[in-house]
Amino acid sequence: MRAAGSLFVPLTLLLCVVLFQWEVIQRTLNGSQFYTFSVCNVGEREQDNWLRTTFIQRRPSASRVFVELQFIVRDCNSFDGASLTCKETFNLFTSESDADVGTTFRKGQFKKVATIAPDEITSKNELRINTETKVVENLSRKGFYLAFQDIGACIALLSVRVYYKTCPATVKSLASFPETVAGGENQALREVSGVCVENAISEELPRIYCTVDGEWVVPVGQCQCKPGYEEVEDECQECKAGSFKAEASGDKCTPCPANTQELDSGAVVCPCMDGFYRAPNDPPTGPCSGLPSAPRDLVATTSAGKLLLTWSPPEDTGGRTDITYSIECQRCEGMVCQSCGEKIRYEPAGVGLTDTKVSVSELDAHLNYTFTVEAHSGVTVLTSQAVPPANRPPSTSALTTSLLYTGEYPPKITAMRVMERSSTSLSLFWDVKPRVHPRPIRYELTYRKKDDNLDVTTYTVLILEKNSVQIKDLVPGTAYLFRVQALSSDGSPGGSSMEEQFETSEHLTQNNTAVIFGVAAGGAAMLFIVIVVLFLKRNSHTRQGPEDTYFSKQLKPLKTYVDPHTYEDPNTAVLKFATEIHPSHITKQKVIGAGEFGEVYRGILKVPGRKEVAVAIKTLKPGYTEKQRQDFLSEASIMGQFSHQNIIRLEGVVTKFKHAMIVTEYMENGALDRYLRDHDGEFASFQLVGMLRGIAAGMKYLSDMSYVHRDLAARNILVNNTLECKVSDFGLSRVLEDDPEGTYTTSGGKIPIRWTAPEAIAYRKFTSASDVWSFGIVMWEVMAFGERPYWDMSNHEVMKAINEAFRLPAPMDCPSAVYQLMLQCWLQDRSKRPRFGDIVSLLDKLLRSPDSLKTIADFDPRISIRLPSTSGSDGSPFRSVSEWLESIKMSQYSENFACAGVVTMDQVLQMKNEDIKNIGVRLPGHLKRIAYSILGLKDQTSTLSVFAV
Structure with a gap:
């Protein structure tokens, strides 16, 4: 909206101190009387009649004023015999001064502003009023005069209005800006600083620009309401009772979450109600949770020497999903009960369980056991800290069951001893706990000769009815390893002893020596057989048979891309793959663009001990959410894994300070598509193919890293001052899973239709082959100097044309070999498209033989x-x-x-x-x-x- 400040208005209010041949005449127009300054000496030659205004004081900041005139000019043809000397124009002059000079008048002090000519001329019978506005520029002194010169016309001045334009006082983005006088032509935009409205703050000084036409444009910096306040009609008002806002942002106040206290107006956070809590990792703006109730339906069953405890989740989880369970055990012998401690074994664990079952083993028979299952959540630890143990009530989150473990499962083997020893035999005995058993027990004894030099080990297994045995026909002076297990009634193994080692005595007989030599010879033969079998087995694993035609020759690199989205904490991925930079080492110089998350700056990175380098700095706009921050930094987690001259280089990140930043190398020539459009026709085919070779090399590196870009286009290729092209923008990129198809299936989102392969559009499956299709489109963009692929066709028309086998025609002056490579990239069958390694090799071949680029592809201007x-x-x-x-x-x-x-x-x-x-x-x-x-x-x-x- 524009405003105008008037310096003075109707001419009848002026004191005209200089009046040469001008007359003040009273006229009647439309029934109203008014005064005019008139002159009409059309019959006389050499007319020079002046009319000057009084001193007009100027507002200091108004260097540009507008003069609006209303006047009447008589048609020269209406005067008989005066057409030769009559004029139909007059002149406007101005003169600046620091003081009122009174009636002093010097024509030499005035400079001409404009010649005033009427749009409509008054005849004898019809009066026509003209309105004309002229601009007086570059005023600098305290005031000025206006003067009107007549050189032989018949004129009547009705009114003169002098005014300047202002940008009115306004409030924008919660910042108040004062009324500001518009600048002149030499200051087309006048920068004005503002202040945040009451209860609003800003990280940087809010600014806006006032145009010469009195309009506000380009606001910079944004004020945001303080915590506890929200924006309402350009004001920050307190959050109403029962609502809150935790941080300065543009968001509205939100109702207090579940199980919190509703405070009075202006709340920054809603505290928990009594009996409800927030876990340490819960956001302070989230709901509060109660303790879970006890698990339900605890059941104990015995099977295969183990006790299986199962239960149902608590009926009331307290509003949380992080429910875990712990098991407590007590064993009672007679009237004495004590904690089971480490005497028993839980599978998978006794604490931190997320499943509703646990297996318990190593139990003793004929003892009473009491098991307590307790439900926990993220707030359980807070309740235990808040209440002293002596005052703590019985847990409402625990469920207990007691049982008598009868020991019908195999008992536990506790010790093994040698009763008798000879050169060829050992007599063994082992203890069993408990000693009383309701039914007979069988034992499985396994033993082998301890020989660390043999790859093949022979075990001997004996099934015994009692807890002792004599083993004969052993080798003198040899160590043996023994293990005993008790068997259940169905033959399944129970508790086992530790593996024990015993040796035979060293006394040898002649027969024993013969036996030993025989065993040694047999062992050598067995070793030879094992070596042959292993050799044949290894060769049998050699890969044979046909493989996928696209991925068959690709070798996996030593380094493989890791998807940062697989990390439970995205910040861990950032710290692993990116270097942290202190903000004091970064200097912002100029805004060069705006991204999805904030502004992008050109700047300088100066790390102690390193040379100063130019960088691009991506910033995160104020008021971001934690998810936006993680999405913003995920691109750094991706870029940080790459190191190639044709991939944009990540210098580092700023994550440990309030303002997160991503710092990359600075590419002087910006995006490739815009650069080519700005230099249309300036590069030879050889140079363009060199650019394509660099892009292909970068994509080969990504493909070898098992990585799919998904958004390869000329707009996402950056160019430096040596015309080196580098792949950038990894916002849509995803990891290429290690499977035969090598695809990534998206769950939604936008797809860049003009650059995307048909199978990726139809089935949302992306591969390195779909990136090859996109590279073909990039080739076309480069050879067409940034032309838009498929021109003004709609996305629907593009998809229909591709499915009907239409392909982009050759750009003007495109080498035939390059266009043929494009067509290969656009084959419908993705398995037949070239790989990036093949593309790099072909482009290298073309660059080594420049004559191969002289043959130009057919070109039809009506299509191409x-x-x-x-x-x-x-x-x-x-x-x-x-x-x-x-x-x-x-x-x-x-x-x-x-x-x-x-x-x-x-x-x-x-x-x-x-x-x-x-x-x-x-x-x-x-x-x-x-x-x-x-x-x-x-x-x-x-x-x-x-x-x-």
Whole structure:
């Protein structure tokens, strides 16, 4: 909205101190009387009549004022015999001064502002009033005068209004800005600082710009309501009772969550009600939780020498999902009960259980056991800390069951001893606990010779009815390892003893020696057989048979990409793959763009001991959520794993301070698509193929890392000052799972249709082969100097055309070999597309043989440039040359055509190559684009059949 400050208004209020031939005349118009300053000496030569205003004081900041005149000019033809000396214009002058000079008047002190000419001339019978506004610029002194010079016209001045424009006082984004006088032409935008409204704060000083037309534009910096306040009609008002806001942000106050106290207005947080708590990892803005109730339906069953405890989850979880269980055990012998301690074994564990069952073993028979299962949650520890043990009530989260373990399972073997020893035999005895058993017990004895030099071990197994045995036919002076297990009634093993070692005595007989030599010979033979079997087995694992045609020759690199989304705590991934930088080492210089999460700056990174380097700094905008922060930093977790000259390099991150940042190397020429459009036609095919080779090398590296980019496009390729291209923007990228198909299936989200392979669009399955399709589109973009793929076709039209086997035609001047590679990348069967390794090899071959780039692919300008031909966007013929040039994106040459006198489309159709050069089109790419467009125009209008280029 614009405002104007008036310096003075109707002319009738002016004191005109200088009056040469001007007269004050009373007139009647539309029934009302008013005064005018008039002069009408049309019959006299050499007229020089001046009318000057009084001193007009200037507001110090108003350097630009507007003068609005209302006047009447008489038609010279209405005067008989005066047409030779009569004029129909007058002049406006101005003079600056620091003080009122009174009636002193010097024409030399005035400078001309403008010549005033009427739009409508008054005849004898009809009065016509004109309104004209002129601008007086660059005023700098305390005041000024206006003067009007008549040089022979018949004029009547009705009113003069002098004013300046202001940007009105306003409130934007909770920042208050004062009324500001608009600047002049030399200060088109006047920067104004504001202040946050009451109860609002800002991380940086809010600013806005006032235009010369009195309009506010480009607000910078944003105020946000303090904690406990929300924005209501440009004000920050307290949160109403029962609601809260925890931090300064643009969010609204939210109702207090479940199980919290509803405080009065202006609450920053809602505390928990009595008996409810927040866990240490719970956000302070979340709901409060109660203790879980006890588990239900605790059941104990015995099977295979073990006790299985099962139960149902608590009926009331307290509003939490992090329920775990712990098991407590007591054993009673007679009247004495004590904790089981480490005497028994739990599987999988006795604490921290998430499942509702546990297996208990190592129990003693004929003892009473009491098991207590207690439910826990994240707030359980808080309740135990808050209440002293002596005052703590019985747990309402525990469920207890007692049972008599009868020992019908095999007992526990506690010790094994040698009763008798000889050179060829050992007599063994073992203890059993408990000693009393309701039924007979059988034992399984396993033993083997201890020989660390043999790869093949022979075990001997004996089934025994008692807890002792004599083993004969052993080797003298040899160590043996023994293990005993008690068997249950169904033959399944029970508790086992520790493995024990016993040796035979060293006394040998002749027969014993023969036996030993025989055993040694047999062992050597067995060793030879085992070695042969292992060798054959290893060879049998050699990979044979046909493999996937796309992935068959790819070798996995030493390093494989790790998806940071698999980390339970995303911050761990950031710390693992990215270097932390202190903010004091970073200097922001200039905003160069805006990303999804905040502004992007060009800056300087100066780490002690390292050379100063230029960097790009991605920032996270104020008021972010924790999820937005994690999503923002996940790109750094991805980039930090890559190290290749054609992949954008991550310098580091700032995560341990309030303002999170991602710092990467600075690419001077920005995005590849925009850079090519700005330099259309300036690069030879050899240079363009060199750019493509760098992109392909970067994608080969990513593919070898088992990584799919998913959003490969020229807009996501950055270019440095040596024209080196680097792959960037890993926001949509995902890991390539290690499976035969090598696909990643998305769960939703947008897909860049024009760059995406048909199978990825149809089934949302992405592979390195789908990245190859996207690389083919990037090749087309590069060879077409940043042209939009598929031009103005809609996404639906693009998908339909691809499914009907349509492929983008060759760009203008595209080498045939390069276009053939594009077509290979766009094969419908993804298994037949080349791999990135193949693409790099082919591009290297083309670069080593520049002559191979001289053969140009067939080109049809009516398709390849996607020209509207002889009609504009609405289907009608072009109405002007400028409209035609704009349609082929060559509007920068509109002035060249106009200066050469080519102003109609018929003249355009007659132009030759030489004519286009002569009007100033020098770049080869631009010259050919215009020439091909004319060829398309001629072909459709049938005026010429051949146009030589």
